[in-house]
Amino acid sequence: MTATNLVLPSGTSGPPILSRLALSAAAVEGGVMSNRELFAWLAERQREQQQHVERVPFAALRGWRFDQRTGDLRHDSGRFFSVRGLAVQSDFGPVRSWAQPIILQPEIGILGIALRDFDGVPHLLMQAKSEPGNVNGVQLSPTVQATKSNYTRVHGGSAVPYLDLFRRPRPGKVVADVLQSEQGAWFLHKRNRNMIVEVGPEAVAGEDFAWLTLGQVNLLLRHDNLVNMDARTVLSCLPDWRTVDGDLGGDAGWSLYPDREIRTWITRRRAEHEVTVTPTPLAQTRGWLRTQHAVTHCNGLYFDVVAVDVSSRGREVPAWSQPLLEQRGTGVAALFVKRIDGIPHALLRARAEPGFLDVVELGPTVQCVPENYEHLPEEDRPPYLSEALARRAGARYDVVLSEEGGRFRHSQSHYMIIETEREFPAVSDEFRWLTARQLDEMLRYSHHLNVQARTLVAALRTL
Structure with a gap:
């Protein structure tokens, strides 16, 4: 596929999307924000979004409890997610039968990046977002990163900025829109809607947001723990702009396997492949133990389920507690x-x-x-x-x-x-x-x- 095979979304003008993305990827020194300003902004967001995250015993969780009958760990609202057991029979890998805790989150979230031209160069609206499980506080996130429970405000918090750009995108402005999975070893049937949407001057960057070129985002991808998982999965859904300059080499249509x-x-x-999964009560998950502070494997392998208490200056809700899975x-x-x-x-x-x-x-x-x-x-x-x-x-x-x-x-x-x-x-x-x-x-x-x-x-x- 070459750039000439693609057309812009209706209602836009200028070169095709691949050529425009190639321009953005080449703009490694930025457009709206220089690289010096970018790193200063990230440092400032790190200071402004300081979180205090503390491991606590399960008994200290607020709004979460173990079901008395099954031992499953659930939120009192019945929303967000739960942790339950899973029995697995598989013909893949050296171990063919096992049991494990797994996260059940049937909601489909939205992971979306807004795309806007500045002086003819596409920029991505990226968010500096602190998460309780991050090793370093703030990481670069998509414009919108929200579960359905978040954006319907089950937690009683503030509204998710820019959400309507993705829930009701203008006709012809969607560059990518696809459901993608998350970790199949830790989530049961979890999917998110990965979206990239073109926007106009109506989208203005708030203080936790910045318009960055694709070249700048690619630069940050070379740094440890700066671009979060949700941003990375959405970025992968961009059309591959490298076909414009022939970076893929030779005839880009040829492949070893058709x-x-x-x-x-x-x-x-x-x-x-035969993979059979059977939900089981967490309390009866073979090989796993529940202590006051963790659900853990009896041999100390794989992962633990732990509890944390969080206070934050930069989130929709200023304080909460929740379970986390710890690899x-x-x-x-x-x-x-x-x-x-x-x-x-x-x-x-x-x-x-x-x-x-x-x-x-x-x-x-x-x-x-x-x-x-x-x-x-x-x-x-x-x-x-x-x-x-x-x-x-x-x-x-x-x-x-x-x-x-x-x-x-x-x-x-x-x-x-x-x-x-x-x-x-x-x-x-x-x-x-x-x-x-x-x-x-x-x-x-x-x-x-x-x-x-x-x-x-x-x-x-x-x-």
Whole structure:
């Protein structure tokens, strides 16, 4: 696909969207705000949005309680989310049967970024937002990041700014609008509406918001824990502007595996994998213990469910308490890339996770927390994990990024992009080499690339 195949949303003028995004990506020194002003603004927002987050016993949670019959952890309103048990039978991975706590949040939230031209260059309206689970307080977030409970104000807080830009976008102004999953290992069937909408002069940046070029946002993606997970997933849904200047190399329509073969492969993996999930009472979740301060695995692996009390100067509600899931160890999400006949390809894995709606989504080459596999023999550890750790020193991208701070406490992963030699093989039918164009096409549809892969697509476009 080339830039000439695309047209602007109706009612706009100027070059096609890919050419405009390419201009924005090239504007690394900014337009509305210089990089010096950007980092000063982020530091100021960090000071103004200071949060006090304290681990507390479950008995100190306000508005949350364990159900006396099931042991499930729920909010008194019946909204927001709950933590319950899940029994899993799977034919994927070295462990085929297990039980675990999982977050149930049936609402579909909105993750939206507003796009506006300044002097002919598109800018993204990004929000400086503090989350209780962030390791460093404020991170760069989408224009809107809200669950349905948030924007219908179940918590009694203030209204979500800019929400109407996405709930009622003007005709012809939607650049992207697609339902995407979140972590299939921690959420059951969780989805968010990922949106990018063009706006006009009516959208003005408030004090917690800034108009940034795509080049500036890409620059921040090279810093640890600066661009949050929700922003990264929305950024991945932007059309891939690199096709304008031929950055993808040669004939961008060529790929090792034709599109039809890739679609058939994904469908076959979904049809052949058997993953059975059965909701169970949290109190009866095999292998997990509840103490006064945590729901934890009996071997100290995987993650804990903990309680926090929060006071904040920069949120819709000034004080609250809630559960958070806390990952044990730091994850690794590595994408191996190479050129095949001059065309960049990335090695994706068809992953079956218990929380996925469609059984399988494409994930990075490696996605795991290494500590969870140390007790297993080498042959049962994730494929390519050893290679990823050994080649990390030469990675083209190696940044520590947080998972979603509204549900996860201090959960981070090393996101890596590692270039390999031409002969580097795919070790099994779980893996396929895909081009950037094929990844771009899949992001137009729901449930094809998981949230870790979407982060790495956004990172890949910064190189």
